[in-house]
Amino acid sequence: MSLSDLFGGDPVVSGQQVRIEPTQQRSTARLSGLLDAAAVVVDEVGFDRITTAMVAERAGASIGTVYRYYPDRVAVLQALRERAVLRFRQRVVDQLRSSGPETWWDAVDCAVTAFVDLYRTEPGFRIVHFADRERTPISGSEELESGYFARQLAGVLAEEFGLHGGPDLIFRLEVTVEMADSILSRAFHSDPNGDDRFIAECRRVMRDYLAGYYGPIAATV
Template identity: 25%
Template sequence: MTDKKTGRKPLGPRSTPIQKRSKARREQILDVAAGLLEKLGSNSLTTIRIAEEVGISVGTLYHYFPNKEAILYAMGQHWLEQMANTLASPERQPGDIDSFVNHFVEQMLKLYRQQKGLLHLVQGMFAIPQLMPLDEQHDDLVINYVANTLPALGIDKPKAECQRIGRSFHEVSHALLLVVVNQSPRRGNSTLAELKLLLRSLLNSHQG
């Protein structure tokens, strides 16, 4: 359709390409920051270094993220969103305790391995004030998922007790998954087998 006054075709909305470029740049910044986080750790990670690696000015970087903590927060938030989507998947039917533990551990391990710089990110979620809400969200996400699954596994307990069991399940799995992703394949497989044994033992002790 042409403009009646000018006889020219309208250029159309310009916001969509701009938004796509902005989103792509934001994702690039987060990806580069994750790689640097894995190599340098959170203490040595700076917005100047991130901007240099991305190939933009620090001022341009601040257009997307006001500081390093905001970058780390976005990384942690994305990781938790992936975890929430995985836990909400219809494929995650509880079945029996063995199949539940195996499936949970294998799916979580994929997420832990995919996130570059995860150990430093998790440490930041525990120690950096701006990131601490993410640590609480992570705890609640897994604890509530496990607690709500327990009745389907034959573990009939009051809600508060299910939450307590869920926390034990979460603390053990989270701690050892962080170990596994930083071990050699041989040692990691051994630790993974031990993790599954611990989780099965925990749930079996409460069944019936």
């Protein structure tokens, strides 16, 4: 169970998202163009002020094109969020590869860094993420739940750094993810660049919480 398998794995395309899988090349460009537009618009006018017409106009497409690919307004936002999550996972993998973590904390820290980076650079990431909570439990793909990421991360930490795996580790990581999520969101709430005080405290909280169960960092591996 390698790192890249866990994080970079198959893209989160759960055919329910896109109405029609594009076959020609230009249409895939359209698809990402629509999402780019949605990301920008959502940053400008907010999550529930966004209209499909705005997205279409910003993307240089017609309203019909939007609905060719997405069944409804929310689906566009969901797709935007899926892409952001995908990019987040990819970013984590890149960070892990380039930095070569030596302890379990290094790995967790990479995830924080990746998250902060995306908040800073990825248009629409902030608002889409905020809306995350509202999703109905019926929503199809489970890969977007915080629990999914927690499970993946648990696999890595158990495999690579010898942490004792199992449901307890998963549970604690899920708690950790929720905490980090909220504190980091708070960091970006008023400061578009992220309030370093909250970011630092987030790292501290995560480290202390996990170290309380799995011992000081140096002791592992």
